[in-house]
Amino acid sequence: xxxxxxxxPHDPDERGHWGPWGGRFMPEALIxxxxxxxxxxxxxxLDPAFVGEFQRLLRDYAGRPSLLTxxxxxxxxxxxxxxFLKREDLxxxxxxxxxxxxxxxxxxxxxxxxxxxxxxxxxxxxVATATACALMGLECVVYMGEVDTRRQALNVARMRLxxxxxxxxxxGSRTLKDAINEALRDWVTNVDTTHYLLGTAAGAHPxxxxxxxxxxxxxVEARAQMLEQVGRLPDAVVAxxxxxxxxIGIFHGFLDDPRVRLVGCEPGGEGVDSGRHGAxxxxxxxxxxxxxxxxxxxxxxxxxxxAHSISAGLDYPGVGPEHSWLKDQGRAEYRPVTxxxxxxxxxxxxxxxxxxxxxxxxxxxxxxxxxxxxxGGDAVLLVNLSGRGDKDxxxxxxxxxxxxxxxAAGSNERGEA
Amino acid sequence: xSRLDQLFEATRAEARAALVGYLPAGFPTVERSRRTxxxxxxxxxxxxxxxxxxxxxxxDGPTIQAAADEALRNGFRLRDLFSVVESVASAGGHAVxxxxxxxxxxxxxxxxxRDLASAGGLGLITPDLIPEEAGNWLAAxxxxxxxRIFLIAPSSTEERIASTAAASSGxxxxxxxxxxxxxxxxxxxxxxxxxxxxxxxxxxxxxxxLGVRSGAQAAEVAAFxxxxxxGSAFVAKAAEGDAAVRGLAAELAEGVRDQVPTxx
Numbered sequence: 001x002x003x004x005x006x007x008x009p010h011d012p013d014e015r016g017h018w019g020p021w022g023g024r025f026m027p028e029a030l031i032x033x034x035x036x037x038x039x040x041x042x043x044x045x046l047d048p049a050f051v052g053e054f055q056r057l058l059r060d061y062a063g064r065p066s067l068l069t070x071x072x073x074x075x076x077x078x079x080x081x082x083x084f085l086k087r088e089d090l091x092x093x094x095x096x097x098x099x100x101x102x103x104x105x106x107x108x109x110x111x112x113x114x115x116x117x118x119x120x121x122x123x124x125x126x127v128a129t130a131t132a133c134a135l136m137g138l139e140c141v142v143y144m145g146e147v148d149t150r151r152q153a154l155n156v157a158r159m160r161l162x163x164x165x166x167x168x169x170x171x172g173s174r175t176l177k178d179a180i181n182e183a184l185r186d187w188v189t190n191v192d193t194t195h196y197l198l199g200t201a202a203g204a205h206p207x208x209x210x211x212x213x214x215x216x217x218x219x220v221e222a223r224a225q226m227l228e229q230v231g232r233l234p235d236a237v238v239a240x241x242x243x244x245x246x247x248i249g250i251f252h253g254f255l256d257d258p259r260v261r262l263v264g265c266e267p268g269g270e271g272v273d274s275g276r277h278g279a280x281x282x283x284x285x286x287x288x289x290x291x292x293x294x295x296x297x298x299x300x301x302x303x304x305x306x307a308h309s310i311s312a313g314l315d316y317p318g319v320g321p322e323h324s325w326l327k328d329q330g331r332a333e334y335r336p337v338t339x340x341x342x343x344x345x346x347x348x349x350x351x352x353x354x355x356x357x358x359x360x361x362x363x364x365x366x367x368x369x370x371x372x373x374x375x376g377g378d379a380v381l382l383v384n385l386s387g388r389g390d391k392d393x394x395x396x397x398x399x400x401x402x403x404x405x406x407x408a409a410g411s412n413e414r415g416e417a
Numbered sequence: 418x419s420r421l422d423q424l425f426e427a428t429r430a431e432a433r434a435a436l437v438g439y440l441p442a443g444f445p446t447v448e449r450s451r452r453t454x455x456x457x458x459x460x461x462x463x464x465x466x467x468x469x470x471x472x473x474x475x476x477d478g479p480t481i482q483a484a485a486d487e488a489l490r491n492g493f494r495l496r497d498l499f500s501v502v503e504s505v506a507s508a509g510g511h512a513v514x515x516x517x518x519x520x521x522x523x524x525x526x527x528x529x530x531r532d533l534a535s536a537g538g539l540g541l542i543t544p545d546l547i548p549e550e551a552g553n554w555l556a557a558x559x560x561x562x563x564x565r566i567f568l569i570a571p572s573s574t575e576e577r578i579a580s581t582a583a584a585s586s587g588x589x590x591x592x593x594x595x596x597x598x599x600x601x602x603x604x605x606x607x608x609x610x611x612x613x614x615x616x617x618x619x620x621x622x623x624x625x626x627l628g629v630r631s632g633a634q635a636a637e638v639a640a641f642x643x644x645x646x647x648g649s650a651f652v653a654k655a656a657e658g659d660a661a662v663r664g665l666a667a668e669l670a671e672g673v674r675d676q677v678p679t680x681x
Binding site: 015023024025026027028029030031032033171172177181184185188189190191192285286287288289290291293296298300301302303304 | 471472473474475476478482486489494495518519520521522523524544545546547549550567568569570571572573574577581592595596597
C-alpha cells in the first residue's frame, strides 16, 4: 500500500493553474490562509514523518488497500467486457472520502488549528470529516443544504453521533453549492482558528492539488492490482464526476499510460436536453465559482444555474479545474449518465454481484455498461466504486416502488440474466 | 488624473473623508434602485458603489444576500447594470461598480470595461479578484480609463498590501474586519491598524468598509480613513423607502465631516 504525495509533472503551476484553469478567485482575506495551507502541504508531502503517518492511518484506520473485485455477472450486461471494481465502498465510512479527510485532518493538526469546517452534499464527506475530527480531537462543523439534510437524514444523524455540529443551509438552492458558500462565510470569519476541509478537488489553490493527492492512492493501488490480478492494464478507467475527487484520484494512476482511456461520468439528471442535469463538462462553459476557473453551469449573465441529479453527491454546478484541463487536452472524456441509467445500474449491480453501490458510483457503473457494449468482448474496464449505497436505500426504495407491503411490479424483470 | 483622483483631492482639500454608499442594482427593482441611488447621492454620498446581484455572494452577510436574491427574482439582468450606472452619471453623480468576478468573466472582461466606461462608470471594485488573477482586467481598465479598486484585509501580509496597492488606482479598499458584510455595533479595532499599515506602502486614498451604520461610527472611521464605505445599512434603509435612505445619508455625511480621533 502506498500513498502518492510526491510532486509530479501533472502538478499545477505555483499559483494553482493547469493552463487557463484553476487559480485563486478568492477574497484577499482568505489568501493568507491559502498560502499557509499551500506552504504547509509542500513541506508535508516531502516529510517522511507526515507521509508515514498518512499511510499508517490509511492502512490501520481506513482499511486500505481497498480490494479490486471482478464483477462477471454484472459484466454480462456490458457487451462481454470484463469489469473490475475498485472497492472504495469498503473503506471505513463507506466511500473514498476518508482518504482526503485523513490527510487534511493531519494537515490541520500540523498547522495548529483546532476547528474544522466542511460542506457536504450526500453526507459522505461530512461523515468522513466528522469521523476524522473525532479521531483527532478536532471541533467539527458541517454545512449541509437543507434539501440534502432531508434526502440524507441518516447521514445527518451519523455526523451528530460522531460529535459534529450539522448546520442546515437555507440560502440559494439549499444544496451543495450553497453549503460551500456558507462554509466560505464561516471560514473568512474564523480563519485564524479554523481549517476549511474541502471535500472535492475543486475550489481555490491549493485545494484541487491536495485533495487530488490524498486520493491518488486509489489509482496507485488499482494500477498495481490490475497488473497483479489481471496481468494487464484496463482499456478504460471509469469514474463518476461531481466535483471530481474520486475520478481525479483514480485517473492519476493511469495518466502516463496513454492507451488507457479515462472516462468521467457526469450526472445527466433528466437528460442534458431537459436542462435539468449537473453535466458541467458536457454542457457548461468556462466560469469562476468557489475560487477556481473551470467549466461551470451558468446563464448568459454568469449567474450559476442549479444542478439537478438524483444523487446529492453529484448535484454541483461546478467541477474541479484539473478535469477541465484533462478535457481540453483530450486526455479524459466526459459523458452524461441520466438518473434512470444510473438507477438501472444501481439495481443491476445489487442483484448480480450482491454489492449495493452509492448512486454517485452508479453513474460510473452505467457508463461502464455502455462503454463495454461499445468496445466489445475483449475489453477490460476498471470502475471506481467510490461509495456504498446504504445511504441511498430510501431514495432507491422510492425510485423502484419498494416501500410498503406491496411487491413492486416488474421488480424482478432485470438483473437475472 | 482620474475622476476618482479628483474626487479624493476635493475631499482632502475639505479635510474630510468621502462618503461612499453601496446598493445592488435592481434592488428591489431596476427603477427603484435608480431612485435610491439618486437619493443617496443627493443626501450626501460622494460616490456610490453599484453592486451586481450574483447567485453566489460568498463575501456577503444576510442583508446583502437577501437583496441580491430579491433583485434576481425581480428579473435583474446584467445589461440593467449599465443603465443604472448611466442614470447616476447623467445626473452628475459618481459611480463605481462592485462585482464578484464571474459576471464580468462571462460578459467578457474587455467588453464589460468598455460598456462600463461608456455608461459613465469610474471603475470596478472586485472582492474576489486578486491582482495575480487580474491580467485581463489590468489591461482592459487601462484601455478604457477605469480605476481598479482591489481589497486588502487584516490578514494581508506587508508584501501583499504593497503589491495590491501597486495594482490599484482610485482608492484602496480596506476590509476592516475578517468576515462577511453586515452592519455591526462597533467598528473593528483592526481597521485603524490595517489603514496604518497600508499608508506605509501607498499614497492612494484608503476606504474602509464592512460594518458602518451610524454617523458616530462614520466619524470614528473618518478619523483614519479617506473614505467611509456603507453597504448593508443603506440596503436595509432602502427597503424602508427614500426618506429613510436620505436620513441615513445625511447622518453619515455629517459623520465624515466630524472626525473623532480614536483613542489609543
